[in-house]
Amino acid sequence: MALSLSSASGSVGEQVTLNLILENNSGVAALYVQLDYNTELFTLKSVDDKALLEDFAYADNAGRVVLSWEPATHNNSQSGSLATLTFEINQSVTALGKKEITLTAIENGIIDKDTNVVPCTLSSGSIEIVSPFPEEITSDGLTVDNENGRISKIAAETTAESFLQKIDQNESVKLYTADNKEVNSADFVGTGMILKLVDGETVKRQYVIIVTGDCSGDGQVTITDMLSVKGSILNKVAIVNAYKLAADTNGDSLVTVTDFIQIKAHVLGISSITAR
């Protein structure tokens, strides 16, 4: 017979639920176990009996929870979930990491109807205290506009890999093209791409990418960009949204001849555009 406590993870202030599971039950008449937890880290919020065995009771005293089931007069041989325990991770907790919730049997606490001790393997559980999921993106070298959902100050011909390295939350983000395909790490990050802050399958926030001087979206500053900026100045084509912000290479909020000259100089190899 085996008794095990499951594991869970959560961040400060969150509640987590552990499951106490009985397997290969050979028949018990009474079952007494105790769980030990650190009260400085956790507060026990509730204990829910799953009615697998009869006559449930529990007591929680300074970090030691005693759980008991005691049909006593007959053997019960059901296996399954015995109880769930919900803990809150205390607000005062600062140290992250895995903390054990110890499961032990009380001496002669697992017996059959003839009061013979039933051999049982016990496995403890744990609660891993993790950092809360980030609410927004931060970066050392890039400009992140959390209000408008934009990331800029990216130079032309920056690979997705080196771009992502500059995002502090890079384990929680994914980069997509403007038509929603995931970008390969060796590809250039381009204007109009979307960086998504993802928690599992849930997209928490997204940011549009602005690569200075790249108004075509390929991550490079070429003759294509030069011609579209020229077309925009002459009112022949409209550059909008992120692409317009990318075309404004001198950062005066307008797309003018000055930007065209900077892009042309970059294309001709005379001078490089400064990422902004």
Ligand SMILES: [Ca+2]
């Ligand atoms: Ca381009």
Ligand SMILES: [Ca+2]
């Ligand atoms: Ca400008």
